[in-house]
Amino acid sequence: MNSNPALRPLALRRDGDALLIEWSDGITTRSGWQELRRACPCAACGEERKRPPDPFRVLSAREIAAGPLQPVAMKPRGHYAYQIVWNDGHDTGIYSIDLLRSVGLAANAASANPPSDSSKN
Numbered sequence: 014m015n016s017n018p019a020l021r022p023l024a025l026r027r028d029g030d031a032l033l034i035e036w037s038d039g040i041t042t043r044s045g046w047q048e049l050r051r052a053c054p055c056a057a058c059g060e061e062r063k064r065p066p067d068p069f070r071v072l073s074a075r076e077i078a079a080g081p082l083q084p085v086a087m088k089p090r091g092h093y094a095y096q097i098v099w100n101d102g103h104d105t106g107i108y109s110i111d112l113l114r115s116v117g118l119a120a121n122a123a124s125a126n127p128p129s130d131s132s133k134n
């Protein structure tokens with residue numbers, strides 16, 4: 014997907030409720046925790062996304078105790094991925110550099126152009 018193998022994050026840091034990444038090509042992306050979690054590539058989250066939303070889903074005690082969703086750790090996995098550990102205990106998502114980049118670019122685009130009714134998908 015990514016045709017530029019040299020593209021890599023130079024710096025990752027927390028910025029309020031988001032992850033700020035400075036990239037080697039000079040672009041900075043800002044991805045909200047919710048956006049990152051929605052993009053979680055693990056099998057369980059893939060299954061979850063395929064299901065219709067459950068209006069009767071209740072928060073588990075653990076989710077309530079954890080408070081607003083946020084990562085507690087981001088561990089490098091080789092040179093091309095990060096494992097994100099969330100405060101609700103979810104830790105099976107390995108985010109490739111490409112994925113972090115695409116989530117970040119989408120988040121940047123969304124904040125540059127606030128969503129309008131005509132472009133829903």
Ligand SMILES: [Zn+2]
Nearest residue numbers: 053055058106
């Ligand atoms: Zn997941």
